[in-house]
Amino acid sequence: EPEVTQTPSHQVTQMGQEVILRCVPISNHLYFYWYRQILGQKVEFLVSFYNNEISEKSEIFDDQFSVERPDGSNFTLKIRSTKLEDSAMYFCASSNREDYGYTFGSGTRLTVV
Amino acid sequence: RKEVEQDPGPFNVPEGATVAFNCTYSNSASQSFFWYRQDCRKEPKLLMSVYSSGNEDGRFTAQLNRASQYISLLIRDSKLSDSATYLCVVNMVNYGQNFVFGPGTRLSVLP
Numbered sequence: 713e714p715e716v717t718q719t720p721s722h723q724v725t726q727m728g729q730e731v732i733l734r735c736v737p738i739s740n741h742l743y744f745y746w747y748r749q750i751l752g753q754k755v756e757f758l759v760s761f762y763n764n765e766i767s768e769k770s771e772i773f774d775d776q777f778s779v780e781r782p783d784g785s786n787f788t789l790k791i792r793s794t795k796l797e798d799s800a801m802y803f804c805a806s807s808n809r810e811d812y813g814y815t816f817g818s819g820t821r822l823t824v825v
Numbered sequence: 826r827k828e829v830e831q832d833p834g835p836f837n838v839p840e841g842a843t844v845a846f847n848c849t850y851s852n853s854a855s856q857s858f859f860w861y862r863q864d865c866r867k868e869p870k871l872l873m874s875v876y877s878s879g880n881e882d883g884r885f886t887a888q889l890n891r892a893s894q895y896i897s898l899l900i901r902d903s904k905l906s907d908s909a910t911y912l913c914v915v916n917m918v919n920y921g922q923n924f925v926f927g928p929g930t931r932l933s934v935l936p
Binding site: 745747753756757760768770801803811812813814815816817818819 | 856859861863866871874914916923924925926928
């Protein structure tokens with residue numbers, strides 16, 4: 713079964729540092745997403761990406777966040793100047809239609825210290 | 826009103842029991858509905874889509890009531906392996922096509 717792959721599985725970073733979370737979506741999927749889940753809380757939408765541009769973003773996705781699809785296979789989330797409250801599980805997801813259910817990656821647990 | 830609300834849970838049921846989860850959503854224009862399950866510290870996994878006519882997949886039955894903006898998930902003959910958090914997911918048409926997750930309902934199936 714095709715998978716969405718995320719690396720690293722766990723990242724520890726110091727407050728103020730930049731991190732890049734990486735994702736390889738399913739190869740024939742066209743829609744890509746980042747969600748996050750703070751421990752014990754619900755899954756929250758960050759951003760959706762289609763046709764090499766952001767199609768939708770939430771209030772959480774402020775200027776410290778950016779996404780990129782640099783080479784046609786990877787899909788990255790960059791967080792500049794991380795804050796303690798950025799500590800969460802970050803999930804990448806992809807879909808081949810915008811109204812289909814997503815396939816999620818196994819997540820990157822980000823810990824900001 | 827919150828965008829997607831679910832039974833707060835947790836639900837603790839014995840093996841073999843039938844259990845039902847409820848979900849309500851605020852956007853009457855929403856078109857796509859799903860149930861996901863999430864195991865502890867794992868990613869959400871798509872359990873089933875929810876169609877207008879209702880749909881069944883083995884022991885799982887999903888129903889949609891558009892008039893009441895209500896979705897349900899019924900699990901029959903519950904197994905220990907059904908223990909997880911069940912997430913109701915709805916697309917919020919007025920906010921693009923992104924999907925909004927409910928807070929989840931935790932199910933524990935006990936031997």
